[in-house]
Structures are given as structure tokens and as C-alpha cells.
Amino acid sequence: MKPLTLYTNPQSRGRIIRWLLEELNVPYDVKVMQYGSDIKTANFLALNPMGKVPVITHGDVVVTEAAAICAYLADQFAEKQLAPKPDSAERAAYYRWLFFAAGPLEMATTAKAYNWRIDADNAQAVGCGIYADTLNALETALAKGPYICGEQFTAADVYVGSHIEWGMMFETLEKRPAFIEYVQRLQTRPAAIKANELDDALLPQPA
Incomplete structure (x- = not known):
């Protein structure tokens, strides 16, 4: 399985993705980003130029925006049935x-x-x-x-x-x-x- 990492802060929309990951019941790592410091570093801005969380990395793939992350993860782990069938x-x-x-x-x-x-x-x-x-x-x-x-x-x-x-x-x-x-x-x-x-x-x- 490709490594999956959630960049988040507990006082952010990152809580949405944490919940989804728990629903999926797949292994993932968490990196807590602090406001006003590491969330604006060059390394993090390379992942999300907006300097906002949540962000996920899935192998070499980077996804930002909570709704997009939800849609992406539901499709990547389709066997978990967190999205209706495509033809439904x-x-x-x-x-x-x-x-x-x-x-x-x-x-x-x-x-x-x-x-x-x-x-x-x-x-x-x-x-x-x-x-x-x-x-x-x-x-x-x-x-x-x-x-x-x-x-x-x-x-x-x-x-x-x-x-x-x-x-x-x-x-x-x-x-x-x-x-x-x-x-x-x-x-x-x-x-x-x-x-x-x-x-x-x-x-x-x-x-």
C-alpha cells in the first residue's frame, strides 16, 4: 500500500479527513501543522501553496481541498463502499x-x-x-x-x-x-x- 499522510491541525477542516480516514480504516500517518509557523514553511507550501490544511499525500500524489480529498480517498479505497457505484x-x-x-x-x-x-x-x-x-x-x-x-x-x-x-x-x-x-x-x-x-x-x- 502506498504511504498515506494527513497534514492537519485539530482546529481545522482537517478533522473532516481524520473522520473519513477512520471510516476507511486504513493505515495513515498524521503530521500536525502549527498555525503561523510550519504551515507557512517552504516545504509545506510546496505541497499546498495556499498554506492551509488539510492536505494528504498518497505515495507521490498530493491532494488539497477537503471535498476533493474526500472524493479521492473514497475512490482510491472503493472496496470500503464510501461512494455509490459510478453507474448508479x-x-x-x-x-x-x-x-x-x-x-x-x-x-x-x-x-x-x-x-x-x-x-x-x-x-x-x-x-x-x-x-x-x-x-x-x-x-x-x-x-x-x-x-x-x-x-x-x-x-x-x-x-x-x-x-x-x-x-x-x-x-x-x-x-x-x-x-x-x-x-x-x-x-x-x-x-x-x-x-x-x-x-x-x-x-x-x-x-
């Missing part, structure tokens, strides 16, 4: 909602966090459109549950579920019953519990 209708939903979360949902919740104006005057020019429309679309997707693609848990649930959980935590996403129930369902997964424990152990400890 569920595969379309998998791509749709994985990248919906990376695009409109991320934009909508960021705009809310920083009080950026998105209204009828400019919504057509913004990928997420009106905030409520973005949330309504996401709620519609979850109505087909129990997972974002229906009956099969996938890497898209890891990514979408993480965004919903953090959005509710930081109050950039309304705590609608469908969102709460979905996150609670995901939080009971053994891999999610283990990933949180591993990352929490890396958090700075009070003096």
Missing part, C-alpha cells in the same frame, strides 16, 4: 451534495458569519443565492435520508455532516430539526467518535 443514480446525488456543501453552503454560512450582504439585489451573482434558499435546498436533500444519498452512508456524509455540525455550533446555520437529527445520527458512528477523540487529544491543554 446515487452517484449523481453524491457528487451534487458533496460539491453543494463545498460551494453554496460554505459561501452562505461564511457570508452570514461575516455579515456580508446577499439580498435580492445581488443574489443572482452569488453562487449560494439567498441564505434561506441554500438551507431549504439542503433540508430537501436530507428528507430522503437517513443519509445524503439515501440508504448508503458515504464520504459525502462526512463532508456535509461536518459543515452542518460546525454551522450549528457557530450559529451560522439554523438549528432545524432535520439538521439536528442528521448530525446526531452521524455522531454515533464509531469512526466519528474515534476521530474526535484523536483530534481532541491534540488540542492545546490549559496550563
Whole structure:
């Protein structure tokens, strides 16, 4: 097996990839990158010129961007069945909602966090459109549950579920019953519990 390394920080989106790796149950190494220091070194910038985590290396392959990493790993370890079959209708939903979360949902919740104006005057020019429309679309997707693609848990649930959980935590996403129930369902997964424990152990400890 090609060596697999996760570059992360426990206070980052790297937690998404840690969870996915635990779901895959494959061996991997972790390199914790500190903000303001080694995350901006020449060696790390050679992997990701953005100077951000998460990043994975898989042999000689480098992948950045959490949604792309989720899609890549699910395909590389297809036997783990964390992506619907390529010729299935569920595969379309998998791509749709994985990248919906990376695009409109991320934009909508960021705009809310920083009080950026998105209204009828400019919504057509913004990928997420009106905030409520973005949330309504996401709620519609979850109505087909129990997972974002229906009956099969996938890497898209890891990514979408993480965004919903953090959005509710930081109050950039309304705590609608469908969102709460979905996150609670995901939080009971053994891999999610283990990933949180591993990352929490890396958090700075009070003096």
C-alpha cells in the first residue's frame, strides 16, 4: 500500500479527513501543522501553496481541498463502499451534495458569519443565492435520508455532516430539526467518535 499522510491541525477542516480516514480504516500517518509557523514553511507550501490544511499525500500524489480529498480517498479505497457505484443514480446525488456543501453552503454560512450582504439585489451573482434558499435546498436533500444519498452512508456524509455540525455550533446555520437529527445520527458512528477523540487529544491543554 502506498504511504498515506494527513497534514492537519485539530482546529481545522482537517478533522473532516481524520473522520473519513477512520471510516476507511486504513493505515495513515498524521503530521500536525502549527498555525503561523510550519504551515507557512517552504516545504509545506510546496505541497499546498495556499498554506492551509488539510492536505494528504498518497505515495507521490498530493491532494488539497477537503471535498476533493474526500472524493479521492473514497475512490482510491472503493472496496470500503464510501461512494455509490459510478453507474448508479446515487452517484449523481453524491457528487451534487458533496460539491453543494463545498460551494453554496460554505459561501452562505461564511457570508452570514461575516455579515456580508446577499439580498435580492445581488443574489443572482452569488453562487449560494439567498441564505434561506441554500438551507431549504439542503433540508430537501436530507428528507430522503437517513443519509445524503439515501440508504448508503458515504464520504459525502462526512463532508456535509461536518459543515452542518460546525454551522450549528457557530450559529451560522439554523438549528432545524432535520439538521439536528442528521448530525446526531452521524455522531454515533464509531469512526466519528474515534476521530474526535484523536483530534481532541491534540488540542492545546490549559496550563
